[in-house]
Amino acid sequence: MNEKLQEINNAAQAAVAAISGATGIKELEDIRVEVFGKKGTLTALMKAMGGLSADERPVFGQASNAARMEVEAALNARLAELKAAEMTKRLADEALDITIPGQKPIRGGRHPMTIVTEDLCKIFMGMGFEIAEGPEVETAYHSFTALNISETHPARSEQDTFYFNENHEFLLRTCTSPVQVRVMEERKPPIRIICPGKVYRSDNVDATHSPVFHQMEGLVVDKGITFGDLKGALTVFARELFGEETVVRFRPHYFPFTEPSGEMDVQCFACQGIGCRVCKGDGWVELLGCGMVHPNVLKMCGIDPDVYSGYAFGMGLERVAMARFGVNDLRVFFENDVRFLGQFA
Ligand code: DAH
Secondary structure (H helix, E strand, O other), X not given: OHHHHHHHHHHHHHHHHHHHHOOOHHHHHHHHHHHHOOOOHHHHHHHHHHHOOOOHHHHHHHHHHHHHHHHHHHHHHHHHHHHHHHHHHHHHHXXXXXXXXXXXXXXXXXXXXXXXXXXXXXXXXXXOOEEOXXXXXXXXXXXXXXXXXXXXXXXXXXXXXXXOOOOOOEEXXXXXXXXXXXXXXXXXXXXXXXXXXXXXXXXXXXXXXXXXXXXXXXXXXXXXXXXXXXXXXXXXXXXXXXXXXXXXXXXXXXXXXXXXXXXXXXXXXXXXOOOOOOOOOXXXXXXXXXXXXXXHHHXXXXXXXXXXXXXXXXXXXXXXXXXXXXXXXXXXXXXXXXXXXXXXX
16 A cells, blocks of 8 residues: 555656656646546556555545646646746747838829829719720721711821721721710710720820820710800810819811811910910910811711711820929820829829
8 A cells, every 4th residue: 555655656756857847838738648648647546546445545545636636736837837938938039129110111103194084084074974985906997987087188197097907997096086986886865975095196206295195085965965065064174174263265176077176275374374384485275176076977976967966075185284283295104204103192
C-alpha cells in the first residue's frame, strides 16, 4: 500500500516537473494527455484501486485525488503563464507605431473632358433629353448619304475622312450626326436625344486640332417643333453652362442636313464682349452648329416631314472644355500629363 502511495506521489511530482518545464501550450496539452489520458500515468495508477481492500481504498482515493488536483492546478497555472507570455510576445511583435506619418494614397479624379461631358448631359437631361450612342466605325450611308450630303461634297473627301477601304464604304465617323440617323431609323417621334462621343478627322495636331476629338449632338423631332424651340432650348443650355447672364446670338450658316441652319455664339464670358485673348478680340465665341432637320433627312429615316419637324445641333466638346477651364491648347486633354489632370481631381 505504501508503495502505491509512493508511486502516485512520484507520478504527480514527475508531472509537475514536466509541467513547469513546458515551454508551449501544445506541449502542455501533450503532458495533460500523458498524465490523465486513457493510458495516462495517473489514470493507470488510479485503476489499480480495484485491487485494494476496503480499508486501503479511502486512503488511496484521498491520495490520488490530491495528486490529481495538484497536477491539474500546476497545468492550469502554467497554461495561464504561457498564454500571458504569448500575448505579451504578440503585442510586442505586432506593435504599431501610430506616430509614423501615413502614406497618402494618390487620389484619382475625372478627366476634364469627362467633367464637361457629364455636365452637359446633366443640363440636357434636365430638359428631358435622353442619351443615345452610336458606333465610331460608321457607314458612308449613315455619315453622309442619309444626312443629305451629296456624292461630291468635300466632307466625303479623303483629306478629311479616315476610310477603311478603297470603295469608301466604312469610315471613322467625322461627327456625331450619324447617330441622329440611327435613332430616327430605329424609333418614331417624339424624339429628344443627345449623343456625346468621339469623332475622327484626318487633321494634323496643333493647338486647336486633333485627329480625334469629342462632339455632342442633339436632336428633337415631334409635331410642331419650330426654330423658336431650338433657340429657347439652346439659350437655356448656354445660360446653365456659362451663367445666367450669358448672352447668345444666332448667325445664319449652311449645313446640308438642316434648313435653315445657323451657328450659335456666346458673348465672351472672359471679357463680356469687349474683345480679349479668349475670343481673339471678337467679343463672341462660337459654340455650336444647329438648324431645323432637313425634310430630306426626315424622309430618308422614314419620318414624314409633312407631319413632323425637328431641330438638331452639334458642338465640339474640347472647345467647351477649353472655354470652361481657360485652357488655350487642346493637346493637354490628350497628353495625360498627371500634373495637368491632377488639378481636376
Ligand atoms: N455635324 C456638324 C459638324 O461636325 C455639327 C452640326 C451642325 C451638327 C449642325 C448638327 C447640326 O446636328 O444641326 O461640324
